Amino acid sequence: MEYENLTLHTDKYQINMMYAHWKNNSHNRQAVFDAYIRKNPFRNGYTVFAGLDRIVHYINNLKFTEEDIDYLRQQEENYEEEFLDELRRFAFTGNIYAMREGEIAFPNEPFIRVEARIFEAQMIETAILNVMNYQSLIATKASRIKQVAGNDTLIEFGTRRAQEADAAIWGARAAYIAGFHGTSNMRAGKLFNIPAKGTHAHSWIQDHDSEEEAFANFAEALPDQSVLLVDTYDTLRSGIPNAIKTGEMLETQGKKLKAIRLDSGDLARLSIEGRKMLDEAGMDHVEIMASNDLDEEVIMHLKMQGAKIDSWGVGTKLITGARKPALGGVYKLVAREDENKLIPVIKLSEDLAKVTTPGPKKVYRIINRRTNKSEGDYIALSYETVNDKPLKMFDPFFPQKFKYVHDYEAIDLLKPIFINGKQVYDLPPLEEIHRYHEEQLSYIWPETLRLLNPQTYYVDLSYELWKMKQDMMEKHSME
Numbered sequence: 001m002e003y004e005n006l007t008l009h010t011d012k013y014q015i016n017m018m019y020a021h022w023k024n025n026s027h028n029r030q031a032v033f034d035a036y037i038r039k040n041p042f043r044n045g046y047t048v049f050a051g052l053d054r055i056v057h058y059i060n061n062l063k064f065t066e067e068d069i070d071y072l073r074q075q076e077e078n079y080e081e082e083f084l085d086e087l088r089r090f091a092f093t094g095n096i097y098a099m100r101e102g103e104i105a106f107p108n109e110p111f112i113r114v115e116a117r118i119f120e121a122q123m124i125e126t127a128i129l130n131v132m133n134y135q136s137l138i139a140t141k142a143s144r145i146k147q148v149a150g151n152d153t154l155i156e157f158g159t160r161r162a163q164e165a166d167a168a169i170w171g172a173r174a175a176y177i178a179g180f181h182g183t184s185n186m187r188a189g190k191l192f193n194i195p196a197k198g199t200h201a202h203s204w205i206q207d208h209d210s211e212e213e214a215f216a217n218f219a220e221a222l223p224d225q226s227v228l229l230v231d232t233y234d235t236l237r238s239g240i241p242n243a244i245k246t247g248e249m250l251e252t253q254g255k256k257l258k259a260i261r262l263d264s265g266d267l268a269r270l271s272i273e274g275r276k277m278l279d280e281a282g283m284d285h286v287e288i289m290a291s292n293d294l295d296e297e298v299i300m301h302l303k304m305q306g307a308k309i310d311s312w313g314v315g316t317k318l319i320t321g322a323r324k325p326a327l328g329g330v331y332k333l334v335a336r337e338d339e340n341k342l343i344p345v346i347k348l349s350e351d352l353a354k355v356t357t358p359g360p361k362k363v364y365r366i367i368n369r370r371t372n373k374s375e376g377d378y379i380a381l382s383y384e385t386v387n388d389k390p391l392k393m394f395d396p397f398f399p400q401k402f403k404y405v406h407d408y409e410a411i412d413l414l415k416p417i418f419i420n421g422k423q424v425y426d427l428p429p430l431e432e433i434h435r436y437h438e439e440q441l442s443y444i445w446p447e448t449l450r451l452l453n454p455q456t457y458y459v460d461l462s463y464e465l466w467k468m469k470q471d472m473m474e475k476h477s478m479e
């Protein structure tokens with residue numbers, strides 16, 4: 001796939017800071033930033049990390065074109081020509097560590113760590129957050145829907161209601177990571193190798209003299225995959241009986257009707273009645289698909305009512321992350337270079353949960369070897385070793401709450417993606433990302449995964465990191 005050059009896809013304040021650093025001759029100093037969220041969306045117990053693929057291509061394609069340089073020159077007369085020359089030579093030369101796509105991630109732990117010249121690290125903030133926040137939001141919404149739908153087929157139908165074209169295709173991809181089986185968007189299908197699926201619209205029926213004729217013509221054209229939309233006039237009195245007639249017609253040709261689609265009315269009642277009618281006509285192989293403003297809540301309620309629905313088309317509420325229009329991921333400076341040494345930095349806040357955690361850090365998932373489940377995540381300074389000694393895990397806000405973990409494996413979640421500007425990570429195919437996601441879910445206790453009132457997952461700090469944070473908070477509070 002051709003990835004666009006998104007170099008100017010940044011906020012002006014980043015370029016202003018780059019310019020000010022350049023003027024102050026501080027632009028080559030090293031800096032470390034963490035990208036993380038403070039809260040899971042949808043009151044969920046976890047977030048599905050997505051967006052790495054696009055971020056990697058964004059970094060590889062960073063280059064200010066002559067057109068970009070001309071634009072910057074016109075846009076801000078303060079920018080000196082030598083600065084613009086510096087931008088002409090711009091490329092990413094630092095390190096990026098990130099979680100793998102599909103990872104089960106939690107608030108207050110870095111999803112991505114960037115180590116680079118401040119000149120570079122500052123500029124890429126905007127695009128990294130833009131991509132990570134949207135794709136992770138949609139992957140998390142899709143994951144909630146997947147939990148309710150179980151093994152039923154899930155098709156993403158959102159393009160027409162998505163917040164524009166990019167959101168449609170990257171949202172379709174995020175949904176696939178979390179367990180959707182297909183998308184209606186052909187471009188997403190082509191770009192990402194997602195199965196593209198489709199039925200037909202009401203316009204197909206309206207465009208014929210009768211529903212019966214419309215079904216017959218559609219089934220003639222696409223006999224092996226016809227899914228007939230049965231709610232244009234009267235689902236039980238005309239739509240399903242006409243679909244059955246079409247099924248019978250196909251059977252005379254040795255073919256089979258695939259499914260019917262319900263798109264309005266009481267989907268529980270109509271699916272139960274529809275199932276009976278199809279079965280009585282000897283068409284128990286004909287599946288029932290439903291659509292119409294579905295989300296995890298409606299699907300759950302339909303299942304509770306005994307709905308006989310085999311597959312679900314989910315559009316608007318998935319692709320727009322309904323009820324949570326944006327994931328609030330942030331990108332915070334955690335270390336800077338001073339006299340050739342990296343020193344940790346902190347940002348204080350009245351709200352303790354908003355105080356940043358200083359220093360370059362690693363995130364470990366602590367898997368209990370006995371249960372094969374995670375005991376929580378453990379954030380340590382990059383140079384610390386977390387090995388087989390018993391690990392004390394304590395709540396960073398209530399350190400008197402602690403536990404010791406004995407027989408565990410500490411999995412380092414942040415993988416090297418770029419080292420010295422060179423991509424060192426092979427982006428896996430989407431199918432593999434989905435499998436990885438499923439496997440990671442299996443390490444998390446159901447208490448954290450449940451949709452309603454999930455238990456808060458432990459994201460703990462090593463003692464050394466916790467102490468450093470406390471000391472820095474104290475020092476700055478006294479200043």
Ligand SMILES: Nc1ncnc2c1ncn2[C@@H]1O[C@H](COP(=O)(O)OP(=O)(O)OP(=O)(O)O)[C@@H](O)[C@H]1O
Pocket residue numbers: 263264265266267268269291292293294298301302305
């Ligand atoms: N049995 C059910 N239980 C709970 N929610 C349902 C049930 N059946 C349908 N819904 C959902 O209720 C919402 C509203 O459905 P509503 O009946 O207003 O739409 P509609 O039938 O499409 O109306 P219209 O005919 O005007 O298009 C949709 O999100 C739909 O998925």
Ligand SMILES: O=P(O)(O)OC[C@H]1O[C@H](OP(=O)(O)OP(=O)(O)O)[C@H](O)[C@@H]1O
Pocket residue numbers: 157158160161200201202203263291292293294313314315316317
């Ligand atoms: O409800 P969503 O979850 O957003 O899923 C997508 C919706 O888009 C279509 O309706 P639309 O009225 O746009 O077109 P139609 O004429 O084909 O029904 C489809 O029938 C779904 O209801």
Ligand SMILES: O=C(O)c1cccnc1
Pocket residue numbers: 157158184197198199200201291313315
């Ligand atoms: O294939 C479908 O049925 C479909 C596609 C997009 C939106 N709504 C429905």
